[in-house]
Amino acid sequence: MDATLASPVFALNDYGSTTFATVPGAFPDEPWLIRGPGGVLSQNDAGNQLQLQDATMRAQFNKTGSSSYHLRLNPVVHEAITIVVPGGRGLVLQNPGGVRYADINIQWWSTQIQNLNGSLGYIDPTHLPIYLTKDVLLYSGNNPFNCCFFGFHGGSQAHHGNGNQPVQTHVWTSYTTPGLFARPDGGTSWALQDIHGLSHEIAEWADDPFLTNFVEPWLTATASSYYGCSPFLETGDPVVGIGFALGTNIYFQEPTPFGFQCADGYYHPEDEVFLPWFMRLAPNNISEPTQSPSINVGRYSLMGDLNLFQSLHEPATGCN
Helix, strand or coil, X not given: CHHHHCCCCCCCEECCEEEEEEECCCCCCCCCCEEEEEEECCHHHCCCEECHHHHHHHHHCCCCCCCCCCCCCCCCCCCCCCXXXXXXXXXXXXXXXXXXXXXXXXXXXXXXXXXXXXXXXXXXXXXXXXXXXXXXXXXXXXXXXXXXXXXXXXXXXXXXXXXXXXXXXXXXEEEECCCCCECCCCCECCCCCECHHHHHHHHHHHHCCCCCCEXXXXXXXXXXXXXXXXXXXXXXXXXXXXXXXXXXXXXXXXXXXXXXXXXXXXXXXXXXXXXXHHCCCCCECCCCECCCCCCCEECCECCHHHCCCHHHCCCCECCC
């Protein structure tokens, strides 16, 4: 919990630049694996101390600089909750780097989270409950190796109320140990550690809290193996695994048990796609301009020019 509270999700940082960012790697099936040089990030908010989602939304709507626009999160921490996973619903696995993690059936786990929404007296629709685990991944169906989900957001609501019924939204995600996504050949998904999943889910909750915002179907090479052709306004899905370094992380920085050194002393927020990308808006006069002048004017994701994938420098395309 301390690691998350100290992270850019809640702590203040300057988003004017970043030290490192994801660049295409050497693995053709997963081309976004490695760490590369950083540079200018949100140039118009340089010098401002912001939370991650605040900086993301300000850049998305070009409300940077001296703008009074903010989306701030005020964390209230409650006591830990124990969930006992029965046999047949989960197991403990170990990855090639020696990192152990829980692998749990997603349907069973989703039901537990929904049940918590209704059983904890301090949860109400005016607040967003964030259920945080560490190194818990989910599989679908009956195959534990059909993995790995490490976050979701959703909502539940009463069915009667003439449109005035309360809607309880929620987020579950895992804080992931550096090296959890290590590959057998020694490669790692560099940005897939610590708060990457949490930043993904909070950003998607902010743009589509009730899972009711549909868009024209989109497909991108950076996430086709995960999501295929998608009609959902999921701002993190097109950039899963793509991120940047920010803040100082002193937690869980040791090498993994088998000697992998994946920790680098930073947190690793995910890049987030902006609404004009889904809207096929060109030029994009809604979002913060790209770091360097471009034909489309505004950026289509928070990282802008630092995201080196061409499909994120232009509007979304449909599915063939």
